[in-house]
Amino acid sequence: PLILLDPGHGGVDPGARGQKGRFEKSIVLSYAIELRRQLLKTGRYKVILTRYNDVFVSLRKRIAIAQAAKADLFISLHADSIANKNLRGGSVYTLSKTASDKEAAALARRENKSDLILGFNLNKENKSVAKVLIDISQNYTKNESIKFAKILVSSLGKRIRMLRKPLRSAGFTVLKAPAIPSVLLELGYLSNRIDERLLRSFKQRRIISNLIVKAISKYFSTNKLFVGHKSAKFGF
Ligand code: ZN
Secondary structure, eight states, X not given: XXXXXXXXXXXXXXXXXXXXXXXXXXXXXXXXXXXXXXXXXXXXXXXXXXXXXXXXXXXXXXXXXXXXXXXXXXXXXXXXXOSOTTOOOEEEEEEOSSOSSHHHHHHHHHHHGGGGGGTOOHHHHIIIIIHHHXXXXXXXXXXXXXXXXXXXXHHHHTTSOEEEXXXXXXXXXXXXXTXXXXXXXXXXXXXXXXXXXXXXXXXXXXXXXXXXXXXXXXXXXXOTTOSSOTTTTTTO
16 A cells, blocks of 8 residues: 655745744654654555655645555644643544534644645635545545544554544545545644643654554555555546
């Protein structure tokens, strides 16, 4: 299986900022690199990152990279920031037209802002492209995304703090690659001191990456549709 890892933000888009000044863009990149290392070590996966250094990559470009590579799984990595400094914990999001709650909708708006920084008109683009793209094998992709999200939540929940309702959905642009199961993982809150400290820790990064690798392995071991029949799945 080919795993597409998508460290959020980058370049002129720093993402959230921790109290100690660390940017989300650099934290999620270090997670993607560690995760890649661990995935390659299993000898079972191919791994591609949407960015390997501190550069800006538009959300549409991220989707295009996943499509061109014919990825089997897309994982977008993020860390949030919020006014309530007590809030901490991870969460996993899948794509949905209607957000699971207000917080999820607000988060999707924050994350989707990325492309506006360089002046891409996402909404206009979405109307023509996304409608066609999303409709294709929508149900399959949605079900597979939720299946993986559930596995990921239960794997992470064994060792790290998760939000009370860790499985959520909202209209994240970056999760719209057609026919590729996609989830967005919010590793925690940079606005919370404990989460920020953990997210900057090398040890924690190794632990979390290991839990993600376990979730990926579980997902593919239960996924009978896979095994090199990528085109057969959808009949094109
Ligand atoms: Zn983000």
